[in-house]
Amino acid sequence: MSFEDKSLQCSDCGQEFTFTAGEQEFYSSRGLLNEPRRCPDCRQARKAERRGNQGYGYRSQRQMFPATCAECGKETEVPFEPREGRPVYCSDCYNTVRLSR
Ligand SMILES: [Zn+2]
Ligand SMILES: [Zn+2]
Numbered sequence: 001m002s003f004e005d006k007s008l009q010c011s012d013c014g015q016e017f018t019f020t021a022g023e024q025e026f027y028s029s030r031g032l033l034n035e036p037r038r039c040p041d042c043r044q045a046r047k048a049e050r051r052g053n054q055g056y057g058y059r060s061q062r063q064m065f066p067a068t069c070a071e072c073g074k075e076t077e078v079p080f081e082p083r084e085g086r087p088v089y090c091s092d093c094y095n096t097v098r099l100s101r
């Protein structure tokens with residue numbers, strides 16, 4: 001399956017925004033078939049609102065990236081995208097490395 005950037009109009013502020021290929025892929029990987037109806041700004045605003053009201057399921061939706069620990073070589077997951085040249089540690093080694101500095 002391939003995706004292409006799409007231009008959509010926000011249903012809240014009427015501004016045009018881009019539904020990028022990456023976002024489309026992300027949506028479809030989560031089984032979300034509907035396109036976003038709001039621009040990122042309005043979405044952020046609504047999310048902040050909703051979080052204030054109920055704040056459910058926020059943590060569990062955090063994206064995790066697979067990584068290999070630079071210290072022990074164990075496979076781990078980190079909440080940010082690992083960059084080349086930047087060592088990633090598993091939680092055990094992270095604590096050790098941090099404490100030894
Ligand atoms: Zn908007
Ligand atoms: Zn490790």
